Amino acid sequence: MHQFKYATPGSIEALLSMLAEQRSPVKLLAGGTDLIVQMRTGAVTPALVIDVKQVVELNQLLLSDKGLIIGAAVSCRTVYENNHVARAYPALIDAASLIGGIQIQGRASIGGNLCNASPSADLIPALIVLEALAVIQNSRGSRELPVEDFCTGPGTNALAGDELLVSLKLPPGAKNSGACFRRFTPRNEMDIAVANAAAAVVLSADGKHFTSARIAIGAVGPTPILVQEAAEALQGKPVSGASVGIAADIARQAASPINDMRGTIAQRKQLVQVLVTRALQGAIERAGGAL
């Protein structure tokens, strides 16, 4: 591995001023499960590695009636082992408990999974359908960005050089709502998604109709994709296999996958249809509805 300096700022102010002042390449270290491996292969060679785990704001996990705030450095395992969070946001748990094995889950952070911006990242579609906002800060101020706009391409994101992803804000779940994440991998775990999908639905009080929906798919384009058209197609429609099928078809159309060693275009298109269907089924069930 190349040589680098290592810093552990104790406050968000100290961290932001380091980012503001640094002229050579910097990488932020939270879980390190991507960064350390990337540095070892020489894929990235920062001059400074800033360990963000001492910063309080990045370690918060706050559930209230206003929703959920997840600090960017909070690990997947911390999230899925919190029973209250697990009950309130099961779709997040679907994804967080599937990343790597248990050793990776103990380190890999929610923010890191987002910032790494892998097209196949499992958390991102789940965060998208849960309407998560990325809370971004630099030494001059802060802004919020919907997660669906955060990734700009494979491995690239919307953060400027001096900006920091502080946390993710998830609104509270509406009445009669439910969400679910599904992915497909050849092995049952320890694998990268060939395709993945998340769905969130809000049902009418009687559970018979879709009030609204959100559908996101991953590993089938340069970034995870929010499929607005599929969601719109469900609005006001009866909760039925036919409705689900139409949405899944639209999602399939929206997918623009590539052939690579993990799967083919045709397979991924098929998987999008299957996974969106299964994610919707799960979401409907969690919303108290039935097909």
Place this chain on the structure above:
Amino acid sequence: MSEMVHVKTTINGAAVDFLCEPRQSLLEVLRDVLYLTGTKEGCNDGNCGSCTVTLDGVLVNACCVLGVEVAGKAVTTIEGMAKNGNLHPLQVAFLEETGLQCGICTPGFLVSSRALLERHPAPSEAQIRHWLAGNLCRCTGYDRIILAVQKASKRMLAGT
């Protein structure tokens, strides 16, 4: 030579301090600086679990942690599993059930299994398979590892 960092930490309950470069992983520090060679390298990229240790009680791959990160934290390794020469029930069960062949993955499996039993003292087979999915074994086909964990769990619950 590059800048060395002085790190104070706790390993297997004992205060330890060492010097390392920021680029050295915890795995490298354990093995090449502290000569705690029980933690094994299988892939060095987080995909086999052979270097599993706990960091403040959480299972991690030591290859995906920097040595400098463990300052002020508590690390446990396979070397800390037997107490005063008495084997942990899992170690006994792995021996009795032939839960190992070549033995290279064994320390990682034991550390993961201990963390599992601390969290879920009576795990189901599915739970055991889930907790051990991050540890690769190429010799055993896993059957006898799972039997060993089940046996240790029963003994620990019975207090024997």
Place this chain on the structure above:
Amino acid sequence: MKAGGKREDVLRVIGTTPIRPDGLDKVTGRAIFADDIHLPGMLHGKVLRSPHAHARIKSIDTRQAAALPGVHAVISAADFPEPAKPTSKSADISDLATNCMATTTALYDGHAVAAVAAENIHIAGQALGLIEVDYEVLDAVLDVRSAMADDAPVIHENLKPGFFFASTKKAHPNAGRLEYSDGDISKGFSCASVIVERTFTTQTVHQGYIEAHISTALWDADDRLSVWTSCQGHFDIRDQLAGILNIPMSHINVIPLEVGGAFGGKDSVYLDPLAALLSKKCGRPVKMAMSRNEVLRATGPSSGSSMRVRMGVDDSGKLVAADISFAFEAGAFPGGPVSAGILTATTRYNIPNYRLEGFDVILNKPKIRPYRAPGATQSHFAVETVLDELAEKLGMDPIELRIRNAMKTGDRLVLGYPCPVIGGVELLEAVRSHPHYRAPLDGQNQGRGVAYGFWYGGGGASSAELSVNADGTVQVCTGSCDMSGTRMTLAMQTAEALGIQVSEVQVTTGDTQSIGFTLPAWGSRTTFATGIACITVAEKVIAKMIERAAGIWETDNSNVRFDAGVFTNTNDKLQALTFKQLAAKLDSTGGLLSDQASVSPQGVGFQLAAYLVDVEVDTQTGKVSILRSTIFQDAGKAVHPDYVAGQMQGGVVQGLGWALNEAYIYRADGTLANTSFLDYRMPTALDQPMTETVILETPNPGHPYGVRGVGEVSIVNPPAAVANAIYNAVGIRMDSLPMSPTAVLEKLWEHQAAQL
């Protein structure tokens, strides 16, 4: 009765399950593997590898790397001596050397082109970046069919014939060919009522041992070389080093360590000569360890293949003819397992007319090495699925078809050799009568498949030295590396022969300067062949102890009887000494005893296994889940039944990995795409259920206790059995490995399209 000659019916130790001697160190982290060697002043070496699959090396400039502070030595092919004339019949030394370090041409992605030794791995890594190599990239060949095309790029100007029996004959600039045949296949097929012909492909797969290749070498000022390495056979490593480095074997000491998995893949040198030459250059010990990326790119996997099988069966279910042509990857140098592939294709069946053709194909991939029953998993995938189809077309139970054709003891094998004692029919009957075979399948898209498999296994040279201590305990030193518990199986055989407790026998592995020549731990041979060395030396020691007892009792040797650990004077039954009591008297009756035996047993007992599997196919995603798994194996006398079961289960799961997901995936430019355990997908604990084991024990008359090798045959059946189960579940015949979701889905689509 021969001294110590306890036989199968009165065994006390064989068949029990004591805890292995190395177990404690392995569960406490104290066991010393190759990476745990730390020598004073030790440097760390790293290898620069070709980023191209095929490229002429026009120049290498190492000056900048050598000048980097902390770097102590840099080598390339120019630093290799002229290899010695081979003294053993093993692999071609110049090919071996060229595989360790490319000379004029890099022959595969990852082929070594230079190496450095530095203060630490980070500096060594930095130094690699400073080596300038000027490559002229050449066209690469990556599959057997294109390698054998008329216009294929020629990889070796003068292809040498392969290493196997009677040599392969050059059939193409990139391929050797061999053939075994008998009878008249066209006449045979004319008697057939059903003929099935299919072609199959399989991909390159890796043994996947968790411990990488690691070697530490110290070249002393007096030209003596010590090497600490992870290998299956340290004598083979020594002999290869002596050839490559052109120094006497006696000047080399190879010190074996705990082996972190091998499965056939650790029988040849990669890093050892590089570490030795680096050490020679800088006078300090040098440790080299491969990364997982290097292991996958540059060590010897098992062959990808292209196979054509045509088989015919008559109305009565008798196989009448087989016409088989296999092309196996050899990798960058000749000598893949195609001979074993074609010889294991049909050997478990009696087929009067056959033609078995094999091509050993050179291409731009790493040199193929053995992997657990090398060549047989590929051949069984092809032949056992064709048999399933024949049975289906005949309307016959698949086990019944196999029983009707099963090779029995004394039948003529391919090559005419009479089959040694086997229990094939009994094994197949055990499958048929097992509850799993008739259990109902209760879900949609579920199916059951079976396959029946065969493997030869090896015997040959093994050495053991045995010393009796004054307290009656015994230590045994052998030349066999222990990969899976063989120190225990050897201790058990020694204890059996001496009539003492297994806890009183300590078995260790000696380095190459401490014990006689022993072949590597390959071909499931250690418990069999080194076991016979242990029994032989035990018998020699007992014979000497009989002399001592006779001396004490002032009688003839012939009046001393040894049985179950007790020496008795047959003329005076009151005069009896246990092994322990007599051991205490050795020092005062002529000195403590030790002896040595070097044997070369060849009475190998064939390995037979059958595998029964239930699967469920997700027809929407192509994913195949394993629902139930049972393996049946004829283990001969099972020395340690838990270890036998462990070999069976381990082999099954490797076979399931090969069946479902494992494969080398190459990019169009010939570089390997999946270079980590993330994308080289070996099974995890979550990917299959428990495998039930059914052990049959047909004693092998070639071993005093009836022992057969048990390590390999378990891998050969799962791909075929899973393919047959998939057919049973959803009606598609898989003809390629791996049967990944991608492949199954495509086949399902083809099937659906054909039905429209």
Place this chain on the structure above:
Amino acid sequence: MAIVWIPSTVRELTNGKAMLEADGNTVAEVIRNIDLACPGIRSALIDDNSLRAGIIIAVDGSIGSRQLLQPVRPDSEIHFIPAIFGG
């Protein structure tokens, strides 16, 4: 005379014959005698007075470690078998 089974890989040297008969007290002697009738057989099997790589010899179904020096009886059957050891 002993019966020698000729592997198909070298049958071009025996005019396609799968079995030959020859005298000899050891395998080496038998091979020398066959070579008189079918020149080339010896060098296909033997190099520098020892068996070529990868071949083992069975006499009457039993594979001895003495290879070419194995004793042969007048009614013996000799087979040349590829040494397939494995992984």
